[in-house]
Amino acid sequence: MKKHTYPSVLAIAGFDGSGGAGLQADIKTISALGCFATSVLTALPVQNTQGVRAIYPIPYSAVKEQIEAIMDDIVPDAIKIGMVHTAELVTTIANTLKQYPQVPIVFDPVMVATSGHKLIEDSTINAIIKTLFPIASLITPNMDEASILAKMEIKTLADMHIAGNKILQLGCKAVLLKGGHLESKLITSLYFQQDGTVTAFEYEKFETNNTHGSGCTLSSAIAGYIAQGKNLAEAITLGQDYVHQTIYHGKDVLIGKGNGPLNHFFNPQKLIKNDLV
Template structure:
């Protein structure tokens, strides 16, 4: 039996709730083998980001080379890339190793408002990585930055999805968790011809740290397991909803706590 393999290229969260830590927890929970190439080390906890230390772009490339030359990856999931130099290196490695699918979570702004990617790097990501993505998964803030649109309604989300599709992404998922005045959390999938809406009643919890990383990683895991994009998003939405509900059983930190990634694996003994 060959286990599906997913490589995450993203930043490290010292608090364990987001970044590669969330990615690897999600991969394990969804039954795939996870690997990582770290782009930046963050000093971070549930109250916010206290510091970011990007790794040299050449060393990010070396990590990717090490994984791909030996273990290989069916899917590559991309998160926080920190700067333009790292984006350039990651782009070159993707063109070289040609993974089956690339999942792009364009991490730009932390939940507390800390900027994680400068404007020039955002434009580089839009030009170089979006066209390589099988699916891109921006939240509303990221979709606004990438498209220049005001996004306050589901119809606005659909317009943003079309623009990102036209920039080269084969599928676009706009996450509507930050949509104002909505009792439901609605995500929109656009595949170039059809819109699909995934809607669940909004869960009242402050334990939302790492939701974007977890959602994109769950999509990556399901694609690696052979699901099509619609099923991958549907299952990922179900998983993250359950992980959010189960987070009420955790008491971690003073701010926005993490999801309960392993809710279905915890022993009842």
């Protein structure tokens, strides 16, 4: 009897009890794309659609052991990293993942919540640049996060071009700078590659507050498409298309009193079965 396997994605991120962001968004996204989701919890934020109330840490040894337990058993086809809010946590994750260089990593440098709440300690940024940037296949900062990384204000598309190149010089392999906060009718994101190529993606902007977890969703979607065998450029394109649709299909739904979630399951796919070689 022929045996199969599922394309799998490991999500390493924080918790969101309101279900819109963090590991919950990651698992929903990966599942909706027909992949198998495994997960590692990095932190326990107390939050809802209105904001973050507190962040409780997970012991660093527990994070390391969670990663090793998954990697020893269900080796993922791609890894997504989200919330890492202390330098020690960053170092723990990077040092553990260095043992598995064959697995592509999509890193969403979560620093600022949709509500505007800063989620990251200043001392963590240097650790991220030093240890996580070199092992990540792609990083996906939004404009607020890019401002912190590039140490400049970003208000325009021209600013995004300057910031993206500055971030690329910090040691990243590739950068997708998300332009959702641009004051314009279109959302423009820029994909920067080490060879100097910059690719622009434009999408219609919807009038909605339901964007909670959009960054988590995008990085997970890109990882999901990589797990399916797409190259990075294809995965970025498909991932953004997916997020655009999740926002469109959830824009008129009222869940919570603040920034509502996306509709991750507007068109869920069955789990993909790949033949075992």
